[in-house]
Amino acid sequence: MADHLLEHVRPYLDRSVEDRIAYIGAPRWIGHHVATQAHERLAELLARPPAMRTRGLMLVGPFANGKTMIAERFAVQHLKTTEQQRVWVVQTREGAGLTHFYGSILHALRAPIGNSRDVGRRAEQVDHLLNSLKPRILIFDEFHNALRGRSRDVEAVLAFLRRIGRQYDISPVLIGEVAVYDFINATSEMASRFELIAVPRWRYDEAFLTLLDSFEGALPLARSSDLSDESLARKIFQLSEGLIGEIVTIVTSAAIAAARSGAERITKAGIDDLSYVPVSKRGQAPLRDGLL
Known part of the structure; x- marks a missing residue:
């Protein structure tokens, strides 16, 4: 037997x-406890009413501990139950600067990127796509990659996260190592926008x-x-x-x-x-x- x-x-x-x-x-x-908890909170973000000041999530923990699988499974399950995709996973590119950050979003949204490295042009393209596709949740995997640049670029990335909630009613979800937690909680203004779900060893x-x-x-x-x-x-x-x-x-x-x-x-x-x-x-x- x-x-x-x-x-x-x-x-x-x-x-x-x-x-x-x-x-x-x-x-x-x-489907361990933390994974189930994260899926429940993601489902709540997806079902929430419209808001001018959206809240997001941080899934923070060491490498090789299942954070990406949690996010990708939720996104796949969402696709199986809807005709309009409202959850998108952005693989945050390695390399500092806004060009890389916007390029990550354009790639996730399946948009042609071309060879232009003009930050303003890429930002406009991202705005156009967000307005057209109307995502409810943007999941930024390996988000710590976006925090390794010049301080003004990092601040611009954080400003982008604030703006997409106000302008497009999007809840950002940040996945990464402890550096993500440190940057978000460096100011009360950003800390008030994100709930932490720890994925510890x-x-x-x-x-x-x-x-x-x-x-x-x-x-x-x-x-x-x-x-x-x-x-x-x-x-x-x-x-x-x-x-x-x-x-x-x-x-x-x-x-x-x-x-x-x-x-x-x-x-x-x-x-x-x-x-x-x-x-x-x-x-x-x-x-x-x-x-x-």
């Missing part, structure tokens, strides 16, 4: 190893163990792995350093190896065989010296 698996996952045990590995490696939604607690149990139920291996067992759970936590992206990579890699080897369960020895190096240790000299 495969009682450790979710009901919709059990039929995959009858498929080939290749099919199971493809299923294991496919991206999957992890996971702690070794009951919620983390529950997360591992949910993973186990979603991975079509014939034998139970007991991922929430103390020694195995602590090993995964240690290697992942509490980052959900790393947790997913470790568990997925171990599950694929178990399917290929015929072990059909994840073990501490199997994870050791991955020779997985935590993010914080990848720049250390011994690992680098081995590349020479």
Whole structure:
């Protein structure tokens, strides 16, 4: 019996190893508490009445911790339920300055950009598109990229966020590292416009163990792995350093190896065989010296 698996996952045990590995490696939604909370707040922004002074959200936390997936899943779900797109995701470009910032928005709105680097022209194009498309939510992923320029450019970006609420009834959502929180809260005027949803590293607690149990139920291996067992759970936590992206990579890699080897369960020895190096240790000299 495969009682450790979710009901919709059990039929995959009858498929080939290749099919199971493809299923294991496919991206999957992890509906943990913070992700659910963020979706609820985004839904409230989407359904709010018109306002002259809109409020927005900040999703702030370390890299590889699921912030982008939270935003993109919400945007995709919105597209599935509407004829008019009201949620747009902007991948904030690397590189300082307003030219890069406006270019990010134009690219997200699928507008031709051309070779012009005229800031005024790009700003006019952005305004025209916002007036035409009438988005309700603009999600700026990796927003910290827009905060690395000259102070006058950063202030212009923040002024843009204020203006789109007043002029176009748009709620901005900012996703990024702690620098986003610092810049927004540097002044009371900006701080009053944004609600924080923190996406911190996971702690070794009951919620983390529950997360591992949910993973186990979603991975079509014939034998139970007991991922929430103390020694195995602590090993995964240690290697992942509490980052959900790393947790997913470790568990997925171990599950694929178990399917290929015929072990059909994840073990501490199997994870050791991955020779997985935590993010914080990848720049250390011994690992680098081995590349020479």
